[in-house]
Amino acid sequence: MTVLTLWTATPDSPTTRALRTAPWRDAASVNLTEDPANADAILAVFDVAPNAGDLEQLTSVAAGRPLLAIGAAVTSPEAHELHSLLGLAFAKASSPAHDVRLRRGSILDPRQEGDVHVRASWARVDKVADDVDVLATANVAFSDHAVITWRGSTRTGVITLAGGDSLWRDRDILRTIQRWARYARGLAERPPVRVGLLAYGAIGHEHLSACMAVPGLELAAVCDRSQARLDAAGSAAPDVLLTTDGEEMLARDDIDLVIVSTPPDTHAMWAMRAVEAGKHVVLEKPMALTSADCDAVLDRASTAGRTALVYQNRRWDSDYLTLKRAIEQGRLGEVFHTETFVGGFGHPCNYWHSDALISGGAIFDWGSHFIDQVLQLTDATVESVTAANHKRRWFDVTNADHSRVTVRFDNGTEAEFIHSDLAAALKPKYYVLGTEGAIVGNWRHERLISRTGIGTMAEERFAPADAPADLTLVSSEGDCTLLSPVNPRTHGFHRELADQLVAGLPLSVRPEQSRNVVAVMEAAELSASQGSRPVAPL
Numbered sequence: 426m427t428v429l430t431l432w433t434a435t436p437d438s439p440t441t442r443a444l445r446t447a448p449w450r451d452a453a454s455v456n457l458t459e460d461p462a463n464a465d466a467i468l469a470v471f472d473v474a475p476n477a478g479d480l481e482q483l484t485s486v487a488a489g490r491p492l493l494a495i496g497a498a499v500t501s502p503e504a505h506e507l508h509s510l511l512g513l514a515f516a517k518a519s520s521p522a523h524d525v526r527l528r529r530g531s532i533l534d535p536r537q538e539g540d541v542h543v544r545a546s547w548a549r550v551d552k553v554a555d556d557v558d559v560l561a562t563a564n565v566a567f568s569d570h571a572v573i574t575w576r577g578s579t580r581t582g583v584i585t586l587a588g589g590d591s592l593w594r595d596r597d598i599l600r601t602i603q604r605w606a607r608y609a610r611g612l613a614e615r616p617p618v619r620v621g622l623l624a625y626g627a628i629g630h631e632h633l634s635a636c637m638a639v640p641g642l643e644l645a646a647v648c649d650r651s652q653a654r655l656d657a658a659g660s661a662a663p664d665v666l667l668t669t670d671g672e673e674m675l676a677r678d679d680i681d682l683v684i685v686s687t688p689p690d691t692h693a694m695w696a697m698r699a700v701e702a703g704k705h706v707v708l709e710k711p712m713a714l715t716s717a718d719c720d721a722v723l724d725r726a727s728t729a730g731r732t733a734l735v736y737q738n739r740r741w742d743s744d745y746l747t748l749k750r751a752i753e754q755g756r757l758g759e760v761f762h763t764e765t766f767v768g769g770f771g772h773p774c775n776y777w778h779s780d781a782l783i784s785g786g787a788i789f790d791w792g793s794h795f796i797d798q799v800l801q802l803t804d805a806t807v808e809s810v811t812a813a814n815h816k817r818r819w820f821d822v823t824n825a826d827h828s829r830v831t832v833r834f835d836n837g838t839e840a841e842f843i844h845s846d847l848a849a850a851l852k853p854k855y856y857v858l859g860t861e862g863a864i865v866g867n868w869r870h871e872r873l874i875s876r877t878g879i880g881t882m883a884e885e886r887f888a889p890a891d892a893p894a895d896l897t898l899v900s901s902e903g904d905c906t907l908l909s910p911v912n913p914r915t916h917g918f919h920r921e922l923a924d925q926l927v928a929g930l931p932l933s934v935r936p937e938q939s940r941n942v943v944a945v946m947e948a949a950e951l952s953a954s955q956g957s958r959p960v961a962p963l
Contacts (some may be wrong), residue, residue: 426929427455427606428502430464432486433496434479437869439474441497443593456932461486466606471496473501480510488596491580491609493602497587503873506904509718511583511794512554512576520549520565522588527572529561533604534616535928536640537918541597546589547572558753560605573601575609582609595730600930607928611948618705621646621674623688624696625654628709631738632684634662635916641923642682648674675702681924684736685709688784693718703736705926710793712939714785716947719940720753726936732925734932736938739794740801742791744866744893748912752802756898757859761838763802765795766852767890768827768845772819779822788812788949791844796830797942799842805834806939809959812949818847830949833959861901864908866894886916 429449431540433441449455458464467487473493475483499502504734506515527541533629547563550571556903558758559584561573575582582605585926590599603704622638625647636644645660646666655667668674675683675698675812682705693713699706706726712719712735726733739745754758768791784790810832827845834840843852855866875883896908914920924930944962952960 427453427603428458428463429455429463429468429602430458430461430604431468432461432483433470433472435470435472438470438496438811439589439836440587440593441470442466442640443590444470444495447594447774448596449599451508452929454929455599455603455606461488463613463765464490465610466491468494468602469494469496471501471504471507473497473508474498474501475507477506480506487580489711490582491575491582491606493605493609494581494583496852497588497631498582498730499788500585502796504668510576510579510581512579513550513571513574513583513849514552515585520546520563521912522546522680523619525563525586527561527563527586527601528569529573529601530559532558532608533560533573533601535604536923538914538920539723540598541595541601542586543586543592543595543598545586545592547585547587550585561601565626575604575605578730580609592745598951600924603930617643618643618681618923618926619643619679620646620682620684621648621677621680621701621704622658622684622686623648623671623674625649626686627812628686628736629654629658630661632736632919633658635919636660639923641927642919645680646677659893659921672698673703675699682707682732682922687791688777688783689785690714693722696722698726698730698775700729700733703729704896705924707734707736708939709733710737710797710939711785711789711943711946712936713943714947715787716940716944719943723936723940733924733936734922734934734954735936736918737934737939739798741913741917742893743910743913744854744896745798746913747896747908748857748864748866750911751864751896752857753861756862757864758859758861760802760857762858763799763838763840764843764852764856765799766843766845766848766854766856767791767795767842768843768848769851770847770849773846774822775822775825779819779824780941781823781825782949784824785946787814787826787828787843787844788830788842788843788946788953789884790824792830792842792949793942793945794827795842795844796832796945797939799832799840800938800942800945803834803836803838803954805836805838807832807945807962808835809955809961810945811959812953813957814950814953815847828949828953830945832945845869851889854889854897863899864896865899868894 447712559571562569683699684707710846777783812830815827830842857864869892871887948960
């Protein structure tokens with residue numbers, strides 16, 4: 426945990442207030458303290474130009490700790506003494522507020538997440554002293570200008586960005602400040618995390634690709650009982666250990682983290698074994714088939730000082746992120762009703778997904794994604810769950826053919842999830858109502874056109890769930906706006922995982938959240954078995 430303290434001559438300024446109320450802990454594993462003696466670094470806010478007395482007081486407060494200057498007045502001509510400390514000379518003109526593409530170097534972006542996009546203004550730097558490290562830049566007219574710096578000789582740095590509350594509440598900006606503070610203190614990241622994949626099924630290549638692409642993760646081994654799958658993994662990653670023995674992989678000292686992609690009824694068992702072997706563990710969803718098993722896994726991991734997480738990959742779906750952004754921007758007003766749907770008309774898959782004893786049932790299969798999304802869209806607590814399962818056509822499998830789950834929250838809002846293999850007509854993927862508008866997420870029906878070997882047309886239709894939904898915002902006046910989709914970062918979960926394990930940054934997917942998803946699905950199955958009576962999740 427990084428500890429920062431704020432110093433300012435203007436405690437009621439907008440920048441100071443924004444920094445004090447920013448989500449430091451959740452976004453960047455940072456605590457703010459009022460006591461500079463307990464701080465690792467100082468954030469000095471200059472909304473007015475500092476005088477000699479201010480700098481003298483600030484130097485005394487810092488007492489040799491790294492100092493990061495922030496605020497619109499940092500670049501003021503009257504702040505020339507501060508400029509001397511920073512080793513920078515600023516141009517007279519600043520850029521107008523615009524969409525800034527902040528380009529961070531490897532020190533501030535070790536996971537290669539890419540540019541940070543923020544709305545801000547910034548002052549152009551004319552000169553940079555030879556001993557100043559430029560850690561991030563912004564570009565004007567194809568010319569890069571220093572925006573974030575560090576000068577070891579004076580233990581000072583600066584962020585020249587200036588903007589409103591949204592700038593200082595931006596997750597990426599807060600994490601960038603945390604990384605600046607670690608660098609200024611001379612803290613290096615831990616060694617890369619060596620990863621073993623336990624089972625190489627449908628999701629296996631996704632994990633393999635992420636482990637090979639994300640700095641901070643190193644793929645060390647793949648385990649599967651199928652030689653054909655091991656051969657496929659070996660073709661993609663020829664230098665890793667391949668084994669059919671899961672216990673052998675867990676016993677290896679050169680593996681730090683195990684990603685468990687076995688069927689759901691074995692998740693808790695393998696998680697326990699991995700933690701007992703001293704490994705961190707990532708589980709495919711659901712975490713387990715009961716909340717009691719989830720609690721046992723989390724208790725064991727906590728006792729062992731290990732991380733146990735669930736790969737909630739659908740939090741990085743473009744349509745979900747677009748919906749979440751619109752809600753957070755207040756474009757719907759107060760959201761009170763949410764519906765989600767997935768399915769179609771057709772025989773369920775014949776693999777373990779359709780075996781209720783292994784998968785947990787239809788609610789557990791897709792519900793692990795959609796119920797997780799629903800719970801993330803509200804701060805309210807689940808009060809009760811009701812559900813119904815229908816078995817009417819596909820009797821060769823044991824999952825329900827059609828399932829409906831209704832979740833009621835303690836603030837009076839409600840959400841519904843439907844999974845159906847009997848839906849000849851599709852409902853929207855998302856249907857969300859608020860006091861100022863609504864969002865409808867309609868499924869896209871995509872197809873791939875190609876030629877056969879003799880030149881005739883071949884057509885492959887994608888399942889609706891294979892493409893993101895198109896989201897339309899409907900205003901209270903009836904105006905419809907097709908929302909521009911959010912582009913998710915590639916391997917977003919795995920980048921956060923590496924951040925957490927090698928740099929101590931927080932994850933947006935927390936284990937207790939995935940545990941609560943299981944508790945809701947568990948309550949839904951109990952409700953469905955008892956005539957749809959309301960059940961409070963454990």
